[in-house]
Amino acid sequence: MARVERVFSGVQPTGNLHLGNYLGAIVNFVKLQENHNCIYCVVDLHAITQPVSVWGGPTELARNIREVTAAFIASGIDPKKHIVFNQSQVSGHAELAWLLNCVARIGWLNRMTQFKEKAGKDRENASVGLYDYPVLMAADILLYRATHVPVGEDQKQHLELARDIAQKFNNDFGDSVRTHGFADGEFFPQPEPLITGPATRVMSLRDGTKKMSKSDSSDNSRINLTDDADTIAQKIRKAKTDPEPLPSEEKGLETRPEADNLVGIYAALAGRTKQDVLREFGGGQFSSFKNALAELCIAKLAPIATEMKRLTADPGHVDSILIEGASRAGALAEETMKAAKDIIGFVRKP
Incomplete structure (x- = not known):
């Protein structure tokens, strides 16, 4: 497998995309595609780590997936030149997450501050998915052997975890990695944070000390x-x-x-x-x-x-963009999964 410089980034389909999402992420996505090989993912598997009351249930989730996709396209992302898809259509995300669960350490996850913030005081009632969210994020990145990830302040710790998991996988299976053609012993690359300039932090129009948020009642x-x-x-x-x-x-x-x-x-x-x-x-x-x-x-x-x-008035068209993107993403994912299974030692169909 040849090493290709590749950017991966994902956006949760939480609905009500606003100016903060646009200036904080989407504007940079549009710029990145000019000089990078990009994969943009609507991370719907991440969305359901929260209670149903937060992500809205099946009808709302489907609407939000299409809305985020429409925002990508309307803002200038080209789905023909780059890959735009929703995460749940590529089974490799969940499959690789399990393999990486067996590499990641409990102590690493216990240090993740975002879980503590989102779970709050009632951590016993938080989903296992919310706790394991960072490993799924690592799988999202490593499934495409991405070399660069644009990250904000709240995701830096998760990217560090992805780097740690990649390094431990390479170390744990070092001999097998080299046997399967990776002479440097590095199957998964160490994804680097992509710095796109000063982050635009957009605050509420009603209170300049709070971030602009869809959850604000006003x-x-x-x-x-x-x-x-x-x-x-x-x-x-x-x-x-x-x-x-x-x-x-x-x-x-x-x-x-x-x-x-x-x-x-x-x-x-x-x-x-x-x-x-x-x-x-x-x-x-x-x-x-x-x-x-x-x-x-x-x-x-x-x-x-x-x-x-x-675009959202024609859901069939939006779905066709996601399906085509998932097909292209799936081909890359399948290549990674086959190699990872061979390295670990699973017996699989040729």
Whole structure:
């Protein structure tokens, strides 16, 4: 098996994709495809690690899978040049996760902070899937022998675990790995974090100290990717601010979270720095800046919303993209699984 540089990334189908998802992940996905060999996965197996009340049940899950796929395509990801699919259509994800479960150590999983945060105080009632989530994530990456993974702050620990699992597999089966053609003893590569520049952390429009989230009870706290132009403009106008004019220097944003958030959103959408934005709008009132921000948001997001609505209105077309992507992903996965089984020593059909 030849080593190919490959980027893998996944997005959970949790519904209500918003500006934070777009600026924090999808924009980078679109950029990465220009110079990388990319696999973009809707990780629906991860979605069901939470209670049904969280992911919404079968009808909601299917709708959300299609919506995330539509967002990928509407934002500019090309499913012909790259692979777009949903995780559950490729059985290798679950199968490799079991093999890696037998390599990963309980102590490693016990150190995963995200499980502690998501399970809360009632850990005894959390699903085994939620506890084992990081091993499935490792399988997602290693199934395609991906060399690079774009990660945010909350996923860095999981990527480190994937690296540890890859290294332990290579060590545990070192002689067999070399016997099966990997002279360097490395069957699974050590996936590297892909740094795509400063992460855009988008906060709530109602509280600049909290991340923008679909779970917020107020729809005015976020800009959804499906919002139309009038809704976007209204939400920007209602966004929380403070009574002071915008500062002229970035240092002036340090104690003003709402101002910092709005300036950061403008900078990210415009492809500029915060300091550039403040040079243009510093000293002015929020009303003028909000009008400019609304116009920019509408210019960037309204076409995406329109295309998403067109795509989701034709679920058969979206499904065909996922099916074709799963076929291509499945071929890569099958190659990895055959080699992994041979290395471990399973008897299988030729």
